[in-house]
Amino acid sequence: MSLHTLDALDAARAIREKVLSPVDLVDALLERIERIDGRIQAWALVDRDGARLAARQAADEAARGVFRGPLHGVPFGAKDIFYSAGLPTEAGSKVMAGFVPDYDATSVARLKAAGAILLGKLHTTEFATTDPAPTRNPWNLACTPGGSSSGSAAAVAARMIPLSLGTQTIGSNVRPASYCGLVGLKPTFGRISTRGVFALSYTQDHVGLMARSVEDVALGLSVTAGHDPADPSSSREPVPDYLAALTRRRAPRVGVLREFFERATPEVADVTAQAINRLVRGGADVEETKLPPTFRAVAGAAYVITRSETASVHAERFALKADLYRPGIRGTIEMGMLIPGDIYVRALRIRRQFRRELSSLLERYDALLTPTTPTPAPEGMATGDASFQLPWSISGLPSVTVPCGLTTSGLPLGVQLVGRAFTEASLLSAAAWCEDVLGRASAPSL
Amino acid sequence: MDHEGQRAEYAAQLRAAAEQRFGAARAAELARTIDDVAGWMTDVATFPVAADDLPAFYGEPAP
Numbered sequence: 001m002s003l004h005t006l007d008a009l010d011a012a013r014a015i016r017e018k019v020l021s022p023v024d025l026v027d028a029l030l031e032r033i034e035r036i037d038g039r040i041q042a043w044a045l046v047d048r049d050g051a052r053l054a055a056r057q058a059a060d061e062a063a064r065g066v067f068r069g070p071l072h073g074v075p076f077g078a079k080d081i082f083y084s085a086g087l088p089t090e091a092g093s094k095v096m097a098g099f100v101p102d103y104d105a106t107s108v109a110r111l112k113a114a115g116a117i118l119l120g121k122l123h124t125t126e127f128a129t130t131d132p133a134p135t136r137n138p139w140n141l142a143c144t145p146g147g148s149s150s151g152s153a154a155a156v157a158a159r160m161i162p163l164s165l166g167t168q169t170i171g172s173n174v175r176p177a178s179y180c181g182l183v184g185l186k187p188t189f190g191r192i193s194t195r196g197v198f199a200l201s202y203t204q205d206h207v208g209l210m211a212r213s214v215e216d217v218a219l220g221l222s223v224t225a226g227h228d229p230a231d232p233s234s235s236r237e238p239v240p241d242y243l244a245a246l247t248r249r250r251a252p253r254v255g256v257l258r259e260f261f262e263r264a265t266p267e268v269a270d271v272t273a274q275a276i277n278r279l280v281r282g283g284a285d286v287e288e289t290k291l292p293p294t295f296r297a298v299a300g301a302a303y304v305i306t307r308s309e310t311a312s313v314h315a316e317r318f319a320l321k322a323d324l325y326r327p328g329i330r331g332t333i334e335m336g337m338l339i340p341g342d343i344y345v346r347a348l349r350i351r352r353q354f355r356r357e358l359s360s361l362l363e364r365y366d367a368l369l370t371p372t373t374p375t376p377a378p379e380g381m382a383t384g385d386a387s388f389q390l391p392w393s394i395s396g397l398p399s400v401t402v403p404c405g406l407t408t409s410g411l412p413l414g415v416q417l418v419g420r421a422f423t424e425a426s427l428l429s430a431a432a433w434c435e436d437v438l439g440r441a442s443a444p445s446l
Numbered sequence: 447m448d449h450e451g452q453r454a455e456y457a458a459q460l461r462a463a464a465e466q467r468f469g470a471a472r473a474a475e476l477a478r479t480i481d482d483v484a485g486w487m488t489d490v491a492t493f494p495v496a497a498d499d500l501p502a503f504y505g506e507p508a509p
Contacts, residue, residue, distance in 0.1 A: 300489030307483070331479045334472075338463045339487065347490045348501030 003028035005443070008074050008162040008216040012115075015062055015073040022062065022073030026055035026117060029075055033119075033160050036446050039141060041134040042155035044080040046120040047087055051075065054117040070219060071163075072115030078165040079152050080121040081128055082108050083196035087118075091198050092126045092133055094324045095317060105196030106231065107165055107207050107224045114223040119161055122151030125383060128167055128200045129310070130328035132381040137180060138444040139377070139411055146176030147383030149208070153180040156210050158446060163220050166208045169200045169306055170393050171386025173208030174416060178401040179377035179384065181412030181441035183431070184210045185217045186389070188421045189396030190235035192221070193228030201309040203233070203348075204302070204393055213440060214402065214432040218242040221424060237422045245425035251283035252366035252430035254417075258288050260370035260388060271413050272371040275404035275438055282437040289368070292357035294350060295391060301347035301354075302394040308344045311336025355395040355421075362397075362420045367430050372401040372414035388416060398424050400431045403441035412441050449488055456491075457484035 003025050006014070014020035030048055037043055058073040078084060081091045083101035090096040103109075108118060123133035128148040135150035137143040138158040145154040149166030153176035156164050166173040168186040177184020185208055192207035199205055209220040222242045228234040256276060261269045280286050311318075314325075314333045322330065362368065374385050392399040398421070401414040415434065419427035447455070460480045464473035473480075 294493070297489050297493035300486035300493075303483075303486045304490055331476060334464070334468060334476060335460075335479055335483045337467065338460050339483065343487050343490055345501055346495060349495045349499045350490060350493055352501060353495060353499050 004032040004159045006162060007213055008071065008211060009213070009219055011074050011162060012071055016067060018062060022055040022058040022117065023052070025073065026051050026075055026119070029119060029160060036158060037160065039446070040136055040138055040154050040158050042122055042151040042158065042160060043077070044090065044092070044121045044123045044151065045088055047118065050087070051117055051119045058115060058117065067115060069114030069223065071111060071223060073117065074115065074163070075117045075119040075161050076111055076163040076165070077119050077122045077152065077155050077161045078105070078108055079124050079149050079167060081124055081167060081198035082165055084108055084118060084121060087121060089121065089198070091128070092124045092131070095321050101196070103196060106193035106228045108196070110224050111220070116163070122155055122164060124148050125150060126326050126329050127198065128169065128172060129332055130383065131326035132383055137377050138446055139181060142379050143377040143411065144179065144381060144383050146179040146377060148172040149176050149210070150383065152210050153177055153182060153184070156180070156182055156212060157444060159443060162211060163216055164210045166210055167197060168206045168208050168389065168393055169204045170302060171389030173206070173210065174389050174399055174401045175373055175384060175386055177210045178372035178412065178414035178416070181403050181444070182210050182212060183214050183217050183400065183402050183435070184208060185221065185400045185424070185428070186392065186398065187221060187225065187424050188235070188398045190233050191237070191398070191422065191424065192224045193231040193234050195228055195231040199313045201306040202313070203309065204306055206393065214428055214435050215243065215246060217400070218246055218428045221428070235422070240425045242425050242428055245429045246432045249429045249433040249436070251285065251433060253285045253364070254279070255289035255361070255365040255368045256286055257291060257368055257370045259291065263387070264371045264374040267407055268371050268373070268375060268413060271405045271407070272415060275415055276369070278437055279434060289361065289365070291391070292354065292361060294354040294357055297350050298354050298391055298394050299387065301350040302390050304339055304343055304347040305351065305394070307332055307336035308339050309336070351394050354391070355397070358395050358397060359420060367417040367419050367427060370416045372416040376407045376409070376411035376413060392418050397421055398427050400427055402431050402435050402438065404438050449492055452492060453484050453488040456487045457481055460484055
């Protein structure tokens, strides 16, 4: 087996069993990046020297029987809005050119503490909004990988790393994961610290994970989740053993949200319906259900909240460097400055009402199910339609995508599962069961 | 006021504010965005919210 195809859990196991050296794994991935990233453009920065140094340290420790944690010697990448001590963090923007933070984002620090090796920084749309990254979709280079976590998705799909950090404020982690045939998780708001992640919208930013299997996402979550006193939005909810939860996987009770099928292309609706039929044949208890009435107002509320908060995030920098911002983020900031305070607060109230109504609906199910995206990855640079992620971002509820098939043109599609707040263990267990039934995505030809 | 009337009023207010803050030329460039934002504001303003529904805050426990 080529080392670049190893998933995170398999690599960690092989390193622990001393049949794989972290040095060989890092070298194989760096060689892979060298060979194919000219076409994919997933990486904003590859820290070859730092990764090789960390790999040598990990190898020395492993030889002595010292293992820092469950990801000892396993490489990962982080979207270039995650602070990384000593490495440039430029958020896809000229505004941040040359910025080098002096500390790691909490999620990056926790992955490193678990033994993982930061291979580099992954391209993002500018400040995680709409102005595109240069990254292309490994399944079809004419298509977007989605965004804003464009490089995070493309690098994992192209087997340049087994695990990446992304973020989601509206639809930026789960959507690109699905466009690239990956498993992507947006956990409950507050589950993973956002300290050291360049903010887009203080009350809607979520750190997310992408990998090629539910197990790897569970492993990544087990390491990154948990309270962070330096993040005022961080939750004190206990962190369960997410990997152990996967050993208890069983056929879930699923509520299918039909209105999403009506907004998807016929091919997406058809592939998703076939996937549901397979889940039913596998034993899932499936029924159709509907979103609560507040759903009608949540798109407006989400965009009002994010624009208002983005304007606040950028106020000082924008006053000094407005001309350096690209058109999408510039318009977002300007419009955010003009939204009245009473409308912003009303949007917050709608958000809470929607979250409460959704939580009632979810008492009947292990998960709600939708197609992950209304279309496969579109051609061109625009990063696609985030509307199927927006309700779970604004409500802060956890959502996960698992691959469910390919279009006739060979692009991956996914099904999206949504759970109650802080039930990632059971949500990932349901996702793993679905993955067993639906099968994992193949690798793109590169 | 109906939904479309409210939207038109918000769009006019946003246009005037954009002209004042960013200048007439930039406000014209933002015309389409202004219409989008006016629509979102209208969706929010016209949706019924119970008087005792407070906004969510940081650190809110799981419902």
